[in-house]
Amino acid sequence: MNTLLSAEELAHRVQSLGETITEHYAHVDEPIIMVGVLRGSFIFMADLIRQFDRPVIVDFMSASSYGDETVSSGVVKLKQDLGENIEGRHVLVVEDIVDTGHTLRKLRTVLEARNPASLKFVSLLDKPSRREADEAADWVGFTIEDHFVVGYGLDAAGLERNIPFIGVMET
Numbered sequence: 708m709n710t711l712l713s714a715e716e717l718a719h720r721v722q723s724l725g726e727t728i729t730e731h732y733a734h735v736d737e738p739i740i741m742v743g744v745l746r747g748s749f750i751f752m753a754d755l756i757r758q759f760d761r762p763v764i765v766d767f768m769s770a771s772s773y774g775d776e777t778v779s780s781g782v783v784k785l786k787q788d789l790g791e792n793i794e795g796r797h798v799l800v801v802e803d804i805v806d807t808g809h810t811l812r813k814l815r816t817v818l819e820a821r822n823p824a825s826l827k828f829v830s831l832l833d834k835p836s837r838r839e840a841d842e843a844a845d846w847v848g849f850t851i852e853d854h855f856v857v858g859y860g861l862d863a864a865g866l867e868r869n870i871p872f873i874g875v876m877e878t
């Protein structure tokens with residue numbers, strides 16, 4: 708395993724993302740709804756939320772593309788929906804990585820239809836060179852090259868989520 712982003716680099720960046728996002732919502736008095744996209748975002752979200760200094764409600768949803776895990780088919784299915792009603796609420800979706808952009812597009816379409824007061828996306832990682840859908844997160848931790856990465860919540864066939872840094876598997 709080669710280290711792409713160390714635990715220290717991740718911690719520093721997540722702290723500064725937390726500050727930026729806190730500032731963005733400074734004028735919002737009611738709790739924002741922070742939505743983790745399962746499963747890859749769970750560690751990022753756990754760290755980010757502790758750097759977010761505003762009232763916040765936590766919810767989760769799950770989406771997956773058909774086909775094998777490393778190649779997105781472009782057909783994204785909602786597997787688990789929110790518990791909260793988001794109409795008129797401020798929603799921040801937390802993603803692990805934006806790759807082809809199909810997942811982000813699907814989530815945006817589904818959530819926009821429910822008329823939230825605002826809808827923003829934060830992704831720890833971004834691989835713009837792989838984009839197929841014209842989508843972008845509002846905030847990105849790190850823009851990376853086209854490597855398949857694991858750790859800090861991201862998996863390879865379900866494993867490696869517990870690695871405390873972002874690594875590239877040796878081939």
Ligand code: IMP
Pocket residue numbers: 747772779802803804805806807808809810811854855856857861862863
């Ligand atoms: P997209 O729909 O192609 O943007 O894919 C988004 C999802 O694919 C992410 O939320 C991840 O679950 C998965 N994914 C994409 N690239 C990687 C990677 O390098 N490592 C682990 N999972 C990835």
Ligand code: MG
Pocket residue numbers: 744745746747748803804
């Ligand atoms: Mg994911």
